[in-house]
Amino acid sequence: MAIHDELVSQFETYLAENKRFEEKGIKISGSRARKALSEVAKLCKERRKEIQDAKTGAED
Numbered sequence: 001m002a003i004h005d006e007l008v009s010q011f012e013t014y015l016a017e018n019k020r021f022e023e024k025g026i027k028i029s030g031s032r033a034r035k036a037l038s039e040v041a042k043l044c045k046e047r048r049k050e051i052q053d054a055k056t057g058a059e060d
Helices: 002-024 027-059
Strands: none
Touching: 002 027
16 A cells, blocks of 8 residues: 555645645745645556556456
8 A cells, every 4th residue: 555655645745735835825835736746646547557456356
């Protein structure tokens, strides 16, 4: 579940940085939020593949 945990961590980072960007207007937080979203997208693809592989393997 390492990818799951990293996905949760990156999403929490996004939430925190987005809040700082929206409420305080800190521009670097906007960049950090975007980076975290990029990581979330990458991790989503990896996790989807893991789940599909597990599902396919379980059917054998």
